[in-house]
Amino acid sequence: MNHPIPSFANWSPSDLKSEILLGDCAEVLQRLPNESVDLIVTSPPYADQRKSTYGGIHPDKYVEWMLPRTAQMFRVLKDGGSFVLNIKEKAMDGQRHTYVLELILALKKQGWLWTEEYVWxxxxxxxxxxxxRFRDAWERCLHFTKSRKFKMNQQSVMVPMGDWAQTRLKSLGKNDVLRHDSQVGNAFAKNIANWQGRDMAYPTNVLHLATECGNKGHSAAFPLSLPQWFIKLFTDPGDVVLDPFVGSGTTVEAASGLGRSVIGIDVLDEYVQMCRQKLIPVQGVLLEKAAKYNVDQVSQKICRR
Ligand SMILES: C[S@@+](CC[C@H](N)C(=O)[O-])C[C@H]1O[C@@H](n2cnc3c(N)ncnc32)[C@H](O)[C@@H]1O
Structure with a gap:
């Protein structure tokens, strides 16, 4: 019989900790207590990719494979928590496969709210x-929640007003002072004139991030700024972040660098070892890094082309 991880039950915000656990997350997650995690941010194996390393799941079987794992994620996530799923469907026989769309529908049936879709x-x-077709240059970051009310620190990812201050906001037309949410496609919302003279604006849901494949020791790592951005947006310092498909440990580095506790799970021992090695230096400079990352550089870098 599986028992909860003893050290995990006693975690508190003032006591930052990290756990890197080996195994299939379907089983390992059963050891975590209910409603104990504030944010899940992860990039699972994509269907039929990387068969030679951690095995591929046939696209037709992907939803069936994923659902027991997301059921555990639902159980361990707090009510006001978020689940960010980085995924992209592949093209097969000249068409896009629909497994990601099917997964979204299945997750909704499982009880998740499909709150937003961010584009990387x-x-x-x-x-x-x-x-x-042309080259694929974007991936989905699907945002699911358990309830309509969830933690979202929008101020933490604001971006400089940039060119808008010099161009569009300088000479406003009649409609600009009348516009409402439903009509605008920019970050300002409501009356655009309200944003004149301000230095910072809210970002859009498109994150402009370079891939970082070199020196990561993993062929499918996402860039550090990706989990950093979501961690800043959906958690507070001291909260608990989970990555059930942790790979090279990008989420571990991002979360611990931002002063959050973090749990990583991977089915391959080589990645678990890689994460644990990363963790030691990261924890050693935790405060220094947290101070560095809390400056808004991360969000500014992401949202500018
Ligand atoms: C796309 S990679 C994650 C990469 C990670 N985001 C990073 O930045 O390095 C997916 C990871 O999931 C792991 N994995 C595959 N099946 C798993 C399972 N059932 N449980 C836990 N981990 C699994 C793989 O070993 C792989 O490292």
Missing amino acids: HKRNCYPGKWPN
Whole structure:
């Protein structure tokens, strides 16, 4: 019989900790207490990718494979928590497979609210072409919650007003002072004139981030700024972040660097070892890093092209 991880039950915000656990997250997650995690941010194996390393799941079986794992995630997530799922469907036989869309519908049936979809635009993606499409330069970051009311620190990811202060906001038309939420497609919302003279604005739901594959020791790592941005947005210092498909430990580095406790799980021992090695230096400079990351550099870098 599996028992809860003893050290985990006593975690408190003033006592930052990290646990890197080996195993299939379907089983390992059963050891975590109910409603004990504030944010899940993860990039699971994509269907049929990387068969030679951690095994591929056939796209037709992907939803069936994922649901027992997301059921555990639902159980361990707090009511006001968030689940950010970085995923992208592949093209098969000249068409996009629909497994991500099917997964979204299945997650809604499981009780998740599909609250938002963020787009990770891979800003350093080089051009390319196939007979029926161009190079894929974006991935989904699906945002699920358990309830309509959830923790969201919007101020923590504000971006400089940038060019808007010099151009669009300088000479406003009649409609700009009348516009309402439903009509605007920018970050300002409501009356655009309200934003004149301000230095910072809210970002959009498109994150412009370069991929970082070198020196990571993992062929499918996401950039450090990706989990950093979501951790700042959906958690407070001292909260608990979980990555059930942790790979090279990017989420571990981001969360502990921002002063959050973190649990990482991977089915391959080599990645668990890699994460544990990363953790020691990260924890050693925790306060210094937290101070550095809390400056708004992270969000500014992400939201500017
Ligand atoms: C896309 S990678 C994650 C990469 C990670 N975001 C990073 O930045 O390094 C997916 C990871 O999930 C792990 N994995 C695959 N199946 C798993 C399972 N059932 N339980 C836990 N981990 C699993 C793989 O070993 C792989 O490291």
